[in-house]
Amino acid sequence: MVTPLPVLDTDPDPSFAELLAARPHLEMHAFDGLVMEDVPLARIAEVAGTPTWVYSAGALRRRARALKAALDGAGLRASVHYAVKANSNLAVLRVLAAEGLGADVVSEGELRAARAAGIPASTIVFSGVGKTERELRLALAEDILQINIESAEEAGMLSALAASLGRTARVALRVNPDVDARTHAKITTGKSENKFGVAIDDAPALYARLATLPGIEPVGVATHIGSQITSGMAAYRAAYACLAELVQALRGAGLPVKHVDCGGGLGIPYRDEPAPLPEALAGAIKTTLGPLGLPVMLEPGRWIAGPAGVLLASVVLQKQGAARRFLVLDAAMNDLVRPAMYEAWHGILPVSPVAAASPLTPADVVGPVCETGDTFARGRALPSLTPGALVAFLDAGAYGAAMSSTYNMRPLAAEVLVDGDRFAVVRDRQGFDEMLAGQRQPAWLGNPQP
Template identity: 75%
Template sequence: MASPLPAVHDTPDPDFAELLARRPQLKAHALDGLLMDEVPLVQIARAVGTPSWVYSAATLRRRYGALRDALAEAGLDASIHFAAKANDSLAVLRVLAAEGAGADVVSEGELRAARAAGIPAGRIVFSGVGKSHREIALALEEGILQINAESAEEVERISEVASAIGRVAPVSLRINPDVDARTHAKISTGLAENKFGIAYTDAAALYARMASLPGIRPIGLAVHIGSQITEGMAGYRAAYSRVAELAQALIGRGLPVERLDCGGGLGIPYRDEVPPSPAALAGAIKATLGPLGLPVMLEPGRWIAGPAGVLLASVVLQKRGQNRRFVVLDAAMNDLVRPAMYDAWHGILPLAPDLLHAPLSPADVVGPVCESGDTFTRGRALPDLPPGALVAFLDAGAYGATMSSTYNARPLAAEVLVDGHRWAVTRPRQTHEALLANQVMPEWLGAGA
């Protein structure tokens, strides 16, 4: 399949020291090499193998706390619901649940994962454009906080399902504010051309319709304009201003508006971006929605989990082309698809202490999958990496494992949680036997070898 190449940047890539300086969860030890918190990553790689995902519990707690504190300091009555699509590891969800986080889910699987991790149903929001009858019924039976409806057709479906099982669904209407978040086209969700939400001009009439339908309790409005937003607060302010205007109009008509869902999307610095801070986001919410005096909700995913994770990989070999050096890893696009799908840039650090200070030369870092798109980066300055050398892809804690696949019949990688000096495998590496176990051979084809 054709895939875009990693983007060309106008500024030099950050060097190893700059990458480490911006990531307090990582440090270079003179003997043990690259550490996550207090654990040498080479220790995990040798014990568990590669590729493997590794997450820092301390980083999850720190970043959740920073966002929570920024909202509190702005005087907002706010709750945080972690976007499970970013990372649905039960261990990650459990760490955040213990901090008081709720969850934003978009499927039955994510709802079940959130509940299994200990997140109360009353802290769960169900979003997404295509909820099935089964998913709506499960959400209502679990007693979740709210369903974010994204179309008139879905509103009718929710009413039908809720009435059939004798429940009343708390429903928030997601509006599409037609606001440009100035992010990658594939993760923009707030433009009229995107599939998400109700057209702003249709929202008031549909909200009034919801109030008249059986099995539905309208509770508010929701908006989410995109992911990995790094271009300041203009998009947020524009979207929230439209939400405030609509909420005031609905209240003026005597319709109930209990709370407002502000979505997520706050970006992180993968390379040298300078994204807005949680305090800036809290300020934008206060300035636009604060005068309404309503509770607000946020649904961050990447901002909390992205910097908390790395993907460990081993060098299979270095291939010398006519004009290029290829570093071939055992990790591939089926593990980390973001570079192939989004032109995404991820920092790459060797784990060995000597390689962190060795001479550098340009290299194309690729995986073993049979696709030209299985390219993580081109021309990256890296040391000589002999077979068996270990590297870490940085900022891989969001949209890494959750977007991975078994393409080329490659088993899913292991997952590990680090907590201080402790670490544990939280999802064992999938075996080849498990990869084939759920396939059934039609009897007329006969037995295999």
């Protein structure tokens, strides 16, 4: 039996029922409350405490398979390289590695995490505008699949390094097609004013130069126009059409192009906004790049991991202000920074089945950090919740834990993986002693007084 969930006709936000209907790995049970797969979230809170990130292995698998099926259905020769920056937890990476996904990394730490999770070096792409010599040395030592070059300066640095080590680096040239992905200004990456890639008009000459550099093997071209793209396929088609023209020009000049890296950025519906399906992206790739007859690479992150995770938090207190009701949680902007940084909307569900069926009134949902920006939602329709009551932030599996910090000396939250009726803590909650362990007090300051 499933507890009926209230719907407010005057509330422009989706109801609890509508939010759950779009997220099949979550369900509200009459007795157990909000359940992920077959595990009550209240049980996880009892074991791991709050705030805690909780990820669904089943959702990760379903979304990875759905994307691969869409690409196969379009008749594309495609490989998928998960963007580790979205969620770098080793258990998450391990689940996706078992689904045959490679990795797209942007730092030494992410490369090491991908390898520790069992992702083969032969399926790893290293992206990013500012790779250090140390990072490039590691990429060469691991003999990864591809390094995406983003400037002439980086090409020269990598060539000198690879030649000195007696290595050959397989590289793709990342181009900036000057296409507006119509996403948040802070996560657009394909416009001319952005720091990423090289101008597409400069690409033919630089690609030809790559072919002459020692220690460099140019194998393709790449682009990535932004993150959380929900405005349809027009921006993708425009960017990929530019890539197709570039590949044809390179081929015409007798230069080798073995594959095309299409990047990622496919958005998800955090609220009830329309979002394109992977079949639409596969169709855009087939239409624009299919005639080239080349394999393609995709680097999704948010689309796979975002809906698979929630942030579980407890109510510290309910405060009635002069004009507003405040729900103060033990989670804060240091845990989930997206609302403060991007004005992002996340669904918030009570975990208790009784609370989920109770009358709803507007509330501002806030954290305890000493910043007015530590606000998750304003005027959100929620029931009255007493101290200790649990809530879950939806779609927190991507750019949640990965972007968290210890601001206000708040420890990093625990992370949990759910798989069917099993769950395990896959990252311990940070302890206060751990937070202080790396700090040193110079001898000239004397001994601290107790």
